[in-house]
Amino acid sequence: MTQPILTLKDVVVEFPGLRGLKGLMAPPEQRHVQAVAGISLDVQPGETVAIVGESGSGKTTLARAINGLVPLAGGEVWFDGMPLHERPDWHAVRRRVAMMFQDPSGSLSPRKTVRDLVLEPFAIHGIKLDDPGAKAADLLATAGLGPDFLARYPHQLSGGQARRVGVARALALDPAMVLADEPTAGLDVSIQGEILNLLNRIKAQHGLTTVIITHNLNILRHVADRVAVMYLGRIVELGEVEQILSTPAHPYTRALMAANPEPDPTARHERITLKGETPALNARPSGCEFHPRCPVARPECAERAPLLGPTPGAGQVSCHFPIHKDEMNTA
């Protein structure tokens, strides 16, 4: 087995909770909330891992922690043998780890032209180009945009076009890994396909390692090799994409899959309705943190927290009573 290119070990990210007078008076554990609460994950070179979760699951925070946009409160991050948790030279690291952001046009500096935007990585890293104009046009072409876009400003781009500029820019320095935060957010389904095809093509051409953050389950099968499902800052299930989609072992994963109706009026939907909403980060439930919403919770779930362990399949799940394949069929 090859050496993983990215290794996360018990990664913890904290945000300040209560501030001011209240914060001073509150017990220490309430002064901080854990947005990411101990995540371990290996990503192999050339692999695509999708991190799936709803709002508040900590998936975006995790991606930002990997390339140092938010500080780690604990744990280790190793990228290609470099310890990113020990004050690395971020300037150098970020040259090799590119990031794509959620808001396609909001992540483009509003007073720069597209040409400046795609050349920005070269400017940042002090790379002299013989013919910057040609390079910019080249990069845009890889992302499927014509040279007539070079002179435009971000507000003159549609969501899909802005997304393409983001892709062009992420590829500019030939990175080893790309962190893509919600690559389909804000895009209509008719455009979504084009962007995903673009990503897939580039991944194949450059042998890129990719971490995709998404809440869009529909795209998983077509972009990811493995999937990690997050809930309240922890991974609750991890496995091969087909296995997760066809035989989810965690009740939450299963509810998530079921909550995603297909555009087929004849399909019989077996619904699993979860009770209530995701709890706040400063009010984590006892035991298994999913138990108040879990349709199959038993009394001990409230007392004992499950650990991430092997599933009947090849994946990992943190549940005392994971769903077995045969149960799926009878349900």
Place this chain on the structure above:
Amino acid sequence: MKPFRRTLAGRLLADPQAAIAMLIIAALVLAAVFADLVAPYDYSAMNLADRFARPSADYWLGTDNLGRDTFSRLLQGGRIALYVALTAVSVSALIGLALGMIAGYGPRWLDNVLLFSFDTLRAYPTIILALALAALLPRGLSTVIIVVVITSFSEYGRVVRTQTLSLKHAEFILAERAMGAGFGRIVFHHLLPNVLGPFFILAAMNLPVVITIEAGMSFLGIGVPPGTPSWGATLKDGFDHIRTTPWIIIAGGLPLILVTLGFTFLGEALRDQLDPKLRRGR
């Protein structure tokens, strides 16, 4: 090249309010530059035979208690007003810009310290502070400028800070950091251009405020040295003889009102043009 009517100046001229404003400001600048050529009399020449003269063909706006020509003095006053306003606004705006960006982009503790000092400086009512400092500092335009800078840079600082703070967490700044951009590049290439719009609007809106402060301080006798024909000093002369020379008050107040009106109109028009949110239509 964009056609003229689509440039900022072109769009401003198309707005009647802004056009009037620019006319007034142009008149002020011309008067200030050519005051000595245009003025019918030497602004400080006393003509005791013609004291308290009503407005006439000889003295368009009458004379004061020393027989000095009001019109000539007002022309000279424009020069003083413009000088003080431009100097004080540029100094305080630049200080405010620097501190505001430091507060907005710097570490949290520094932000708290700077914000607290902005709050503290705002607690001094301008004219009252001016009075207090007048007891300590020599009378003159530099004192006026110092008072204005002390009381107004915090306002720029506050606006720039808010703007910077909201941009600091914008995704495009995160994206820059994620690409490895350093502090200088983020601040000068990406924050600054987006902060300058509101900053210039504020500066334009502050010019008339500073002109008013200078006139006010001179009115109170703590601004320009005695004998200097600031608009405020002229008004004070009028006020001292309000029942005999009402024309000085009327004539002395008008340029002040016109100029502040002009700058305020211009500031508003600039804001409408530069701030796309406020532009009409979607």
Place this chain on the structure above:
Amino acid sequence: MTDTLTIERLSVRYDTDKGPLEALRDVSMNVPAGQIVGVVGESGCGKSTLISALLHLLPENGRVSHGAIRLEGDNIVGAPPRRLRDLRGRDMSVVFQDPMTSLNPVLSIGRQMRDIQYRDGGSRTEKDRRSAEMLGRVGLPDPDGKLSFYPHELSGGMRQRVAIAMAAMMQPKLLIADEPTTALDATLEVQIIELLQELQRELGCTILFISHHLGVIAELCERVVVMYAGETVEEGPVADVFLNPAHPYTRKLIECDPGRLKQRAETLPAIAGSLPDLTDRPKGCIFRDRCDFATDACADRPDRYFVDDTHWAACHHTDEVRK
């Protein structure tokens, strides 16, 4: 069967800096009483303009330039202000997309629910009782206590329940739901859809459900209207339209949904090209530039072509599309 809502060739025009923009053109649809009808379309298709036109809440630069909106047979286009106010909230009510901004932040839930009952008699306590009852019905725990809450004290899902309670409380003839689940997480979306289904069964109201999510429409609605670039391109029973679309756009749209594909696809389908400029609509069929079936015939704007009594599409090549 009577129709609660009929829209006939409705056009809406905005005056913009770049000249008139026809946001809706010849939009037609029928919403039968007691059904849930879905309106599906991507951004820029005119869904929100349609809602504003229905409620007569178009912005100042917009107006209905043509056509009719019939509520139980009465044309309400150009109705006098008094009649409009009676329409809003009593005959028609609406649940908006974003629960975070659609409730007034400085007024309590109870006050807002009391205010919309201004037409009804009864004391304050009675109105509050009705509000609490409705809140209980949409599944808010401790409904009486919630009346004194302010919107920011409730989660997004709870706020959307409050919004639904407000819309359903007046027992409207037509309830319009404008992407009511788009701002919510998937597991909450399920809860809200089930709630809407339940209310529809209990109250028997007619629901116009606007969404861009094909799966949700497929599950919730009986009929569906497909919109593209301000025009209605297809209308019919959900099963017919989704399984056997008659308009090339509908067909493409369904193909594009990656949730439909059970096998990993190397290349995902997409619709090439982009929306036409609505200030300068192309002559002929609005979808022509992006359509695989386009022929010279498409230079003329297609009228509605009825596949059967209840299913039509605005296309010259309906038969080929359905092959």
Place this chain on the structure above:
Amino acid sequence: MLHYTLQRAALAVAIVFVAISALYMVMITLPGDPTSVLLGPRATPEIRAEFRAQMGLDDPVLMQLAQFWGRVLSGDLGTDYYRDRPVADAVMGALPHTVALVVGAIVWSATLGILLGAFSADNRNTWLDRVSGVLSVGFIAAPSFVVALYALLFFAVTLGWFPTIGAGEPGDLGSRLYHLALPSFAIGLAWVGYVARIVRASMLEALGENYIRTARAFGLPRRKVIYSYALRVAILPAVQVLGVGIGGMLSSAVFAEIVFSRPGIGSLIYDSVSGRNYPLVMGAMLVAIGFFVTCALVADLINAALDPRHRKLS
């Protein structure tokens, strides 16, 4: 809310403390020799030395500052050497006049400003809106002391409708208000303009919000939507602006008090400055800044009380 109040109050106290301390330090370090100012040029060196010792002027600066605050906290603001009276008495005697003036100005600006702003927003983009817009800008642009001078010249001197001098008969409310009308209007006029602009802008913003669309979609009467739903939100920034604006009003009050020959903090400071009467200047500054910061705090708390989102902080 309690936490919020305490936090803001603590901040306000800190601001007053730092602002006055800074001024005090500047006062005692900057000028050459305060004794020559306070005792006059003819005092002998012996008298000066005695005075310095008595006043603690030879102590380290921080020590003097500590002593100053010690005296202030015990209610002693020093002595007015010119008239030989406690500074506290002089300042406290003048304060009510200035407060009345500022309150009068707030009444003018809040009522007229909110009315004008709401009216403008309600009739947006009509000629009425444009006229009221030009008026508001005109009000803002007119310097308050010019307004005061013009008002004095026209309404008091020429037309004789209002008194020219003084604050009115003590104890006679009617006479007091009569004397207050012109000066408080002169101060408030600019703020009528500010408030009108702010209310109009925030009204328009509020009217574009989704919750207003909700209210209209439920058929609430237009008047109710505008004046009860939108205005309620739109007033919040106006309260904030007026709170902070009291600093500006205090500055304007100096002119109004001088132009209309009224007693008050402004004219007190003005008179003391020409005589370099430092203790009186410090005392009056302390009271003026204290008053302003308190007002800003109150505005902040009113805002929090009106806006439930604010209370979340507590």
